[in-house]
Amino acid sequence: MTHHFFISVCLFSALLFASCSRTSLVERIPVSMERPQKKYHLEADSSFQIVLPETINPVALQIVADSILIIQNQPSAAVSQHFCAYSIRTNQLLGLFLTNGRSSGEILQPLIEAGASDSQYLFISDSSLGYAMKVDVLNSILTGTGIFVECCKLPDCAISLIPVSESVQVAYIPGKDVCFQTLEKDSIARRSFFPYRSIDGDRYITHLSSILTSSGSDGTMAEFMICFPELHILDINTGVWKSVAVDEEWRNWKILLNEPFSMSKRQYYAGATSSSDYIFASYWGCSLENCLSGGHGGAIHVLDWNGSFLFCLNVTEDIESIAFDSNNKHLYGLDRASGKIYRYDLSVIL
Numbered sequence: 001m002t003h004h005f006f007i008s009v010c011l012f013s014a015l016l017f018a019s020c021s022r023t024s025l026v027e028r029i030p031v032s033m034e035r036p037q038k039k040y041h042l043e044a045d046s047s048f049q050i051v052l053p054e055t056i057n058p059v060a061l062q063i064v065a066d067s068i069l070i071i072q073n074q075p076s077a078a079v080s081q082h083f084c085a086y087s088i089r090t091n092q093l094l095g096l097f098l099t100n101g102r103s104s105g106e107i108l109q110p111l112i113e114a115g116a117s118d119s120q121y122l123f124i125s126d127s128s129l130g131y132a133m134k135v136d137v138l139n140s141i142l143t144g145t146g147i148f149v150e151c152c153k154l155p156d157c158a159i160s161l162i163p164v165s166e167s168v169q170v171a172y173i174p175g176k177d178v179c180f181q182t183l184e185k186d187s188i189a190r191r192s193f194f195p196y197r198s199i200d201g202d203r204y205i206t207h208l209s210s211i212l213t214s215s216g217s218d219g220t221m222a223e224f225m226i227c228f229p230e231l232h233i234l235d236i237n238t239g240v241w242k243s244v245a246v247d248e249e250w251r252n253w254k255i256l257l258n259e260p261f262s263m264s265k266r267q268y269y270a271g272a273t274s275s276s277d278y279i280f281a282s283y284w285g286c287s288l289e290n291c292l293s294g295g296h297g298g299a300i301h302v303l304d305w306n307g308s309f310l311f312c313l314n315v316t317e318d319i320e321s322i323a324f325d326s327n328n329k330h331l332y333g334l335d336r337a338s339g340k341i342y343r344y345d346l347s348v349i350l
Contacts, residue, residue, distance in 0.1 A: 025208070025225070025253055026195040026232055031243045033250070034303075036312035040349065042300065044317065045330075048343035050091050055079045058341065060112045061323040061334050062273075064122050064137055068094065069323065069332060071341070072112055075100040082110050083122070085137055088325055095141035105145030114213045114273045114323070115163045121149055123163045130154050132161055132168055153187040159205065162212035164236055165219045169212070173201035182236050193234070195241060199257060207257050207265075213272040213279065220305055224269040224281050228253065231269070231281070233307055244307045247285070263289040270298070271319070271333075275326040278310075278350065279303045282319045282333065294318055294337040300344070311349060317342055 052058065052071070055078035062070045069086045073079060073096075081096035099106045110124040113132065121134035132154055136147040154161065158172040167190065168183045178201050180193040196204055208228050214221040219237040229247030234240070247268070249256075259265075264287050271282040284291060284298045298319060302311040319333035319342065329347040334340075 025199065025228065025230060026241050026243050027197045029195075029232075029241045029243045031230070031245050031250060032307060033245045033248070034307065034309035036301070036309045038310070038349075039312045039314070042313040042315050042344050044315070044342040045345055048091070050086055050341050052084075052339070052341075053079070056084060058334055058339055059336060060321040061332055061341070062112045062114055062122060063088070063323040063325055063332070065120050066325065066327045068137060070112070070122055070137065071334075072110070082107060083137075085141060088328070088330075094138075097137065097140040097144075098135065098146045105147075107146060112321075113160075113162050114211075114271075115216065119163070119216070125154065125158075125161055127154070127158065130156075130158075132163075132170075134163075150185060152183055152185070154183075155181065155189075157201075160210060160212050162214045162221055164214045164221050165217050167219075167236070169214070169221050169234075169236060171210070171212070171223075173204075176200050178204050180234070191236065191239070193239060193241075195232070203257050206261055207259075211269055211272045211281075213274040215274055215305055216276050218276070222272065222274065222279050222303075222305075224272045226269055227265060227267055228256065229268045229285070231279075231303075231307075233279075233305065242307045244303070244309070246283075246301065246309065263287065263292075267291050271321045273322050273324050275324055277304065278324075279305065280322055280324055280331060282322050283312075284318075300331065300333075302346075302350075313344070313346075315344070 057074040058071050060072040067088050071084050080099050082098045084096045085094040108128045110126050113123045125132040132152045134149040139147040152168050155172045161170040170181050177194050178196045181189050182191040209226040210223045220235050223232045230245045230250050233242040267284050269281050270284050273280050281301045283301050286296045290296050297316045300313040317335045320336050321334040323332045329350050331344045333342045
């Protein structure tokens with residue numbers, strides 16, 4: 001009996017060790033495989049309608065000051081501005097701002113860096129200029145030129161960034177490794193993290209890539225992997241990472257990183273936004289070929305900042321960029337293929 005007990009203990013210890021030693025993409029961080037606590041089908045609000053001019057080609061969304069919906073436009077000969085602003089209360093156009101160009105108050109290749117909706121400014125970056133900027137939206141509309149409240153010089157090879165509290169969290173590749181660096185207002189690096197020591201930068205970009213969002217003022221950010229069913233939450237004050245997987249495919253990460261790139265590769269996350277209480281992400285979970293074809297639908301994943309997977313909200317639309325109105329608990333989503341913007345009422349479940 002003692003012999004059988006010893007064998008049982010050894011087997012249990014081996015299984016426990018194997019379970020605890022399984023790590024995510026982030027080195028030495030165990031993965032929590034999460035299933036949604038609740039699932040619902042989410043219908044778009046049929047009463048909502050924003051009529052965009054035919055000359056506007058929407059590519060991304062963001063909400064600022066809990067009252068203005070920002071729609072990023074792809075500039076053209078007809079419309080030279082990068083952004084248009086709509087009132088959340090009236091759905092009326094407030095104006096267009098930030099002209100495409102190199103002159104003062106203009107910009108070339110802006111990207112919206114999604115932060116919390118209560119921010120008073122629009123946070124954007126322009127890799128061609130090498131800066132991240134806070135934009136005063138209303139004064140930019142009134143004056144007809146870009147009013148930049150703060151500018152932060154970015155390191156070379158920056159691939160993504162997000163405002164976190166009073167600093168900027170930047171992901172870049174200084175050499176071989178991916179580095180997450182905290183920059184203060186004076187562009188001085190305060191702290192650096194190297195979470196992917198076993199993955200070189202080229203493979204990270206080719207096989208993973210990510211979308212960042214932040215909680216706002218408490219120094220926490222979330223990273224959603226575009227081509228992998230995993231997300232990571234980082235407290236930049238303590239350096240503590242959490243890794244959450246939403247599909248069993250996460251266990252095959254080493255295989256996926258060594259596969260040749262093809263259109264059969266799956267895209268998991270397509271957009272992300274957040275509030276002080278929740279993280280929202282648009283999820284596709286289909287091959288790149290199906291993503292390009294359109295009509296695949298998807299889901300909105302809702303988590304809290306502890307990494308608990310609260311809701312999986314299935315939608316029929318191909319939602320990519322998203323923005324959350326924390327006052328009314330409305331989620332806005334962009335279907336880029338159709339150029340339509342949808343609104344979803346989450347007040348019943350949040």
